[in-house]
Amino acid sequence: MSDDDRELRVSKIRNGTVIDHITGGQALNVLAILGINGSSGEEVSVGMNVPSDRMKRKDIVKVEGRELSQNEVDVLSLIAPAATINIVRDYEVVEKHRVETPSEVVGVLSCPNHNCITTAQEPVESRFEVLDEGVRCVYCDTIIRQNIAEHIEVE
Amino acid sequence: MRHEHIISAKQLSRSDIEEVLDRAAEMAEDPQAVADRHAGTLLGMLFFEPSTRTKMSFTAAMKRLGGDVVDMGSVESSSVKKGESLADTVRVVEGYADALVMRHPSEGSAKMATEFVDVPLINAGDGAGQHPTQTLLDLYTIRENAGFDDLTVGIMGDLKYGRTVHSLAHALTEFDANQHFVSPESLKLPRSVRYDLHEAGATIKEHTELDVVLPELDVLYVTRIQRERFPDESEYREVAGEYQIDAETMDGAKDDLTVMHPLPRVDEIAYDLDDTTHAKYFQQAHNGVPVRMALLDLMLGGDQ
Numbered sequence: 001m002s003d004d005d006r007e008l009r010v011s012k013i014r015n016g017t018v019i020d021h022i023t024g025g026q027a028l029n030v031l032a033i034l035g036i037n038g039s040s041g042e043e044v045s046v047g048m049n050v051p052s053d054r055m056k057r058k059d060i061v062k063v064e065g066r067e068l069s070q071n072e073v074d075v076l077s078l079i080a081p082a083a084t085i086n087i088v089r090d091y092e093v094v095e096k097h098r099v100e101t102p103s104e105v106v107g108v109l110s111c112p113n114h115n116c117i118t119t120a121q122e123p124v125e126s127r128f129e130v131l132d133e134g135v136r137c138v139y140c141d142t143i144i145r146q147n148i149a150e151h152i153e154v155e
Numbered sequence: 156m157r158h159e160h161i162i163s164a165k166q167l168s169r170s171d172i173e174e175v176l177d178r179a180a181e182m183a184e185d186p187q188a189v190a191d192r193h194a195g196t197l198l199g200m201l202f203f204e205p206s207t208r209t210k211m212s213f214t215a216a217m218k219r220l221g222g223d224v225v226d227m228g229s230v231e232s233s234s235v236k237k238g239e240s241l242a243d244t245v246r247v248v249e250g251y252a253d254a255l256v257m258r259h260p261s262e263g264s265a266k267m268a269t270e271f272v273d274v275p276l277i278n279a280g281d282g283a284g285q286h287p288t289q290t291l292l293d294l295y296t297i298r299e300n301a302g303f304d305d306l307t308v309g310i311m312g313d314l315k316y317g318r319t320v321h322s323l324a325h326a327l328t329e330f331d332a333n334q335h336f337v338s339p340e341s342l343k344l345p346r347s348v349r350y351d352l353h354e355a356g357a358t359i360k361e362h363t364e365l366d367v368v369l370p371e372l373d374v375l376y377v378t379r380i381q382r383e384r385f386p387d388e389s390e391y392r393e394v395a396g397e398y399q400i401d402a403e404t405m406d407g408a409k410d411d412l413t414v415m416h417p418l419p420r421v422d423e424i425a426y427d428l429d430d431t432t433h434a435k436y437f438q439q440a441h442n443g444v445p446v447r448m449a450l451l452d453l454m455l456g457g458d459q
Contacts, residue, residue: 115282117263123242124267139263140284141347 011045016064018086018093019076024049024057026079029149031061033075033108034068042066055082075108077101078135079149104129104138110153116140126153160269160276161450163285164322165351169329176295178449179442189220189448192457196222199252201245202279203230203259208418209279209289212443213256213451220448220457225251242271249274254455275454283316283345289417290322292446293376294330296439300413301373303330309368311337312378312398312423314344319417320378321348328355335368336361339394342384365400366407374413375400377423401425405433415439 022030027046036042043064052058059080067087068076076083077099087095107125111118118126118139128135134145144151158166182189198217202210214224227233227248235244241264249255249272257265258279265278265285280286297303308327314320314336324344327334334357336344343361344352352359362368369375380398385391399422405412416424416436428434451457 113262115260115262117241117259117261117267117281120241120261122240122267124270136347136350137263139266140282141262141351143347143350145346 011062012091013043013045013062013064013088014091015089016043016062016066017068018088019061019063019068019080020058020084020086021052021055021082022059022061022080023082024055024059026149027059027061029079029152030059030076030083032149032152033072033079034063034066036063071105071107073099074102074105075148075152078105078130101130105135108153109135109144109148109151111137111140111142112144112151113137113140113142116142158454160265160278161287161454162265162269162276162278164287164290164326165285167287167291167326167329172291172294172326172329175291175446175449175453176298178452179291179295179445182448182452183442183445186219186445186448189452189457191221192452193217193455194221196220196254196455197252198222198224198451199248199255199274200224200226201248201255201257201259202227203235203241203257203264204280206258206279208440208443209258209286210256212440213277213279213288213447215444216447216451219444220451222253222451241268245276246271254451277450277454280318282318283321284318285322286318286417287322288443288447288450289319290326291450292439292442293319293323293415293417294326295442295446296415296435297374297413299438299442300435301411303332306330306373307333307335307371308374308376309335309337309365309372310376310378311365313342313380313384314338314348314378315342316381316384317378320376321345323376324348324357325351325355328352328357333371334360335372337363337365337368337398339363339380339397341394342380365398365404369404369407369412370409372408372412374415375408377414377416377420379416379419379421379423395423399423399425400428402427402431404428405431408433 027048045062047060049057083099086093105128127138136143245268254275256277256279262282262284265281269276380395382391413435414433
């Protein structure tokens with residue numbers, strides 16, 4: 001059975017974004033990056049640990065009426081480096097691209113060091129340099145190696 | 156040296172450091188020659204945390220160059236007390252001074268402040284982060300006493316939260332020094348500093364006891380283990396007691412071992428060591444003036 005057949009398990013969307021080839025088990029973290037927790041009414045379909053030829057197990061997220069900002073894509077790339085982003089308009093995929101790991105992520109993560117200036121009431125956004133393994137706060141130098149998704153800023 | 160701001164020892168190359176140290180030596184030799192060099196220059200002092208040595212030596216340095224300081228005063232008596240953000244405070248104060256010196260309790264504060272000002276800013280300590288001007292005077296003291304050739308340095312005490320340690324350890328990689336880190340298990344170097352030392356090609360040798368490494372050292376850099384890092388008084392006393400040295404400790408060291416400390420000390424160096432030839436910590440503190448004079452001179456364009 002191919003990936004496409006499996007994708008039929010969740011309904012097609014009309015306009016929005018399909019994030020495919022997410023590392024298995026990371027779908028809920030992807031929703032967290034997008035700031036989606038269900039309370040604001042977005043129409044979302046999620047497939048978790050779906051068999052995949054390329055990845056053995058993958059997650060897939062479909063969001064109706066929503067496209068991703070560059071900051072969201074940047075953080076997404078840290079937890080799902082193989083993800084593909086499909087922009088859908090009127091049921092057709094009009095754009096398809098892979099995520100690229102950026103050199104920096106701005107805004108989306110919060111620094112785990114409570115004594116970092118970016119966690120104080122200052123007009124400054126968090127900024128992390130992307131390392132080979134993990135990310136590093138450019139203000140206080142704190143390194144996050146594991147569970148990066150736990151540091152996504154919740155609005 | 157071409158740095159607009161001095162935020163971290165990581166930004167200083169060996170040639171940057173040597174330029175500051177050479178100029179500091181010239182100034183220490185003949186302070187009269189530069190007594191009017193920066194007449195009319197005002198240095199803004201923003202100390203959000205207590206300081207004696209750093210603040211006084213920056214003040215002395217600016218005045219010995221012919222300039223003067225404008226001081227925010229204590230946090231208690233300033234607009235910070237009313238809830239003003241750091242970003243606003245520095246934007247206001249930069250209008251009163253030609254350069255700023257800042258100490259703040261949060262890591263990354265100095266870097267953030269540079270994003271809001273156009274005048275040169277010097278980090279005089281950001282939380283447990285960096286303290287690059289202390290490192291410059293530490294290196295000046297090391298050069299005076301031990302030199303940089305084939306240098307072996309032991310750094311002992313609170314390596315986790317000690318900002319002077321973080322700055323110095325990184326700068327020493329520029330001189331290919333052998334570095335030994337001596338601390339209790341709970342106060343070892345933080346991950347970020349290890350990462351930088353590793354990236355700089357340094358090998359990290361860590362010990363929990365000084366004895367094993369003392370005979371090899373040319374310099375022993377002692378830092379204070381702070382009481383507030385431990386859950387209770389008895390644990391603090393037990394741990395801190397193992398990292399105290401005195402004149403007798405020197406029996407196991409090289410005759411020309413240089414003992415340094417950024418000060419203030421509490422009881423990690425006994426007073427009986429002060430009278431030995433090893434003790435260089437007061438000389439180190441005094442070196443703060445010529446080194447900060449040199450740094451200010453370079454940042455304020457004294458070479459032009």
